[in-house]
Amino acid sequence: MNERLRLIAVNAIIAALYAALTLVIAPLAYGQVQFRFSEILVFLAFFNYKYIPGLILGCFIANLGSPMIAYDLVFGTLATAIAVILISLSGRMKKQIPGLIASVLAGTVPNALIVGLELTLAFGDPFPVNALYVGIGEAAVLVLGAVIFYGISKIPSVRRILNGSFLYGSVQPS
Numbered sequence: 001m002n003e004r005l006r007l008i009a010v011n012a013i014i015a016a017l018y019a020a021l022t023l024v025i026a027p028l029a030y031g032q033v034q035f036r037f038s039e040i041l042v043f044l045a046f047f048n049y050k051y052i053p054g055l056i057l058g059c060f061i062a063n064l065g066s067p068m069i070a071y072d073l074v075f076g077t078l079a080t081a082i083a084v085i086l087i088s089l090s091g092r093m094k095k096q097i098p099g100l101i102a103s104v105l106a107g108t109v110p111n112a113l114i115v116g117l118e119l120t121l122a123f124g125d126p127f128p129v130n131a132l133y134v135g136i137g138e139a140a141v142l143v144l145g146a147v148i149f150y151g152i153s154k155i156p157s158v159r160r161i162l163n164g165s166f167l168y169g170s171v172q173p174s
Helices: 003-024 038-049 051-063 070-092 096-123 127-152 156-163
Strands: none
Touching: 003 038, 003 051, 038 051, 038 070, 038 096, 038 127, 038 156, 051 070, 070 096, 096 127, 127 156
């Protein structure tokens, strides 16, 4: 299989995984206070920007199951798109720990602001309250994700997968 087909397949798997993880815990994944554990996957963009399309598509698909579908398809997907692009840029930092910390902020701020605005438009609740609640939930999930990805990235074979080296041909056994 060539590189382009592998990349399409990998992004399809990422999208399916993101959507499935969101839909399985739907009551926690939508609303003012949300813990969307699928957001942990945004750290894939920290290691390789080529995973961004799968993350955005996965968010879009997951938002099809939202009780606020019209709002979430636009605002939620936009928030994730901005977040994964910023997280990808954080992945370029020379040191991994500061990059992961920057990624937590890069994922939390757009989601808090954009989804907070979405909730204000949908329900009329005060924006600062919505942004705060969304930000707290997002930050909690992303801190957990940063810890998990930091740990698993120390395993050489996992690091090669995260970096996408398998996209360019067969991965050599360690």
